[in-house]
Amino acid sequence: MRTLLLLVLVCFSLSVSAANKLQDVRVWPSPDKFRVVFDLTEKPEFSHFNLTNGHRLVIDFKKTSLTANLKKLKISSDLVTRIRTSRAPKKGMLRLVIDLKRGIKPRIFSLPPTGPYGDRLVVDLPKKAAVKTPTKKIATAVKTSKDRAKQKRDIVIAIDAGHGGEDPGSIGPSGRYEKTVTLAISKMLAKRLNATKGIKAVLTRSGDYYVGLNKRSAIARKASSDLLVSIHADAFTSRKPHGASVLLQSNKRADTEVGRVLENNERHSELLGGVGEIIESNENSKYLARTLIDMSMEHAKVESYSIATDILKNLSRVTHLHKKKPALASLGVLKSPDFPSLLVETGFISNVQEEKKLFSKKHREKMVDAIYRSVVSYFKSKALEGTYFANYRPKQHKVVRGDSLSMLAKRYKTSISKIKKHNAMRSNVLRIGQVLKIPQS
Numbered sequence: 001m002r003t004l005l006l007l008v009l010v011c012f013s014l015s016v017s018a019a020n021k022l023q024d025v026r027v028w029p030s031p032d033k034f035r036v037v038f039d040l041t042e043k044p045e046f047s048h049f050n051l052t053n054g055h056r057l058v059i060d061f062k063k064t065s066l067t068a069n070l071k072k073l074k075i076s077s078d079l080v081t082r083i084r085t086s087r088a089p090k091k092g093m094l095r096l097v098i099d100l101k102r103g104i105k106p107r108i109f110s111l112p113p114t115g116p117y118g119d120r121l122v123v124d125l126p127k128k129a130a131v132k133t134p135t136k137k138i139a140t141a142v143k144t145s146k147d148r149a150k151q152k153r154d155i156v157i158a159i160d161a162g163h164g165g166e167d168p169g170s171i172g173p174s175g176r177y178e179k180t181v182t183l184a185i186s187k188m189l190a191k192r193l194n195a196t197k198g199i200k201a202v203l204t205r206s207g208d209y210y211v212g213l214n215k216r217s218a219i220a221r222k223a224s225s226d227l228l229v230s231i232h233a234d235a236f237t238s239r240k241p242h243g244a245s246v247l248l249q250s251n252k253r254a255d256t257e258v259g260r261v262l263e264n265n266e267r268h269s270e271l272l273g274g275v276g277e278i279i280e281s282n283e284n285s286k287y288l289a290r291t292l293i294d295m296s297m298e299h300a301k302v303e304s305y306s307i308a309t310d311i312l313k314n315l316s317r318v319t320h321l322h323k324k325k326p327a328l329a330s331l332g333v334l335k336s337p338d339f340p341s342l343l344v345e346t347g348f349i350s351n352v353q354e355e356k357k358l359f360s361k362k363h364r365e366k367m368v369d370a371i372y373r374s375v376v377s378y379f380k381s382k383a384l385e386g387t388y389f390a391n392y393r394p395k396q397h398k399v400v401r402g403d404s405l406s407m408l409a410k411r412y413k414t415s416i417s418k419i420k421k422h423n424a425m426r427s428n429v430l431r432i433g434q435v436l437k438i439p440q441s
Helices: 002-017 145-150 178-194 213-222 251-262 265-272 275-279 285-315 352-358 361-382 405-411 416-422
Strands: 020-029 033-040 046-051 056-061 064-066 080-086 094-100 107-111 119-126 155-161 199-203 227-234 245-249 327-329 341-348 396-398 435-437
Touching (some): 020 080, 046 107, 056 119, 094 119, 155 178, 155 213, 178 341, 199 361, 213 227, 227 361, 285 361, 352 361, 405 416
Parallel strands (some): 020 064, 155 199, 155 227, 227 341
Antiparallel strands (some): 020 033, 046 056, 056 094, 080 094, 107 119, 245 341
């Protein structure tokens, strides 16, 4: 009896000492960091330290056993050579070692269960920034008007592929991931835009890795983007909903962002193009800043709505629409007040038929063409000053269903009276198929 009791106590002790299990290890290389994710059955208890005699990061997991096969882990990195086990300092502890090519300062944090994943420990290993070498100032020749005309800047479009890395997004009935769809469509759209003279596309991610929501808009801002288009695929608990939609920034999210911007004078300078430096010394700076940012935000909303409406119009020709008008949403990626931003839900990956469409190259090309046409058409009609498109002025417009003089005046940056005078019109009535001459500005 005593022997049996002792055996039970020993087994219980062993189960407690290694209650947690490390089931899997996943790696996600990205341009600015190398991410390692440890999948565990419970919340991890851990400690870590760096070794410089042969650069290594050592992580000790308390009461944890290893069930993952580290030998099957494929690592292709200029920072990490391998991930291995080492002799643990105490019984019931698991020691893992990440061998590095150079010394770094890691960022380590745990994540609770969410989506398809359970408890995780995330290790972000930042890549070293390139050292900038001082450059000498070189005298430049005076440029003629012809030279300046050749140097018209490109319209910059930031394309954001939703999710990525350990964040798969929604998962379709067949087990396929939203992150795969969004990256494929984003790359296709970027290629199409880059092939167009006067336009440059910038991807917030170009591979299967995660980019934080704040960083997505930061990447767009750093590239001086004129528009951010975020690509996603919708999902619902029911398989029935289907169709594409376009979402815009909600007032609630925008107001929250303004509150954060006001707390950060450095951000003022970024958003207001240097105005922040002036308002810092003003006792009414917060009120002035709010006014300026509100104006910028309102402008971004108007422009976003205009582009979104045209995208829906073009998408309706190639796919079913879930929502026929732009919808508002509280989404992090749409929060920037300094440039128009919108989110395109390309369809419901949770719908069996639509999931098949989203993984069809032919259907993706149609979706890309619809978005591409809307973006190019908008910026040709808007003709931002200093851009290549500023030289583009449509000479005529063929009236289609839904057109009005007020809408055309807004689109072509002119007035109703000028359009009427230019076309000898006595009334505001338009006929479908009617060709109007557009007054040149």
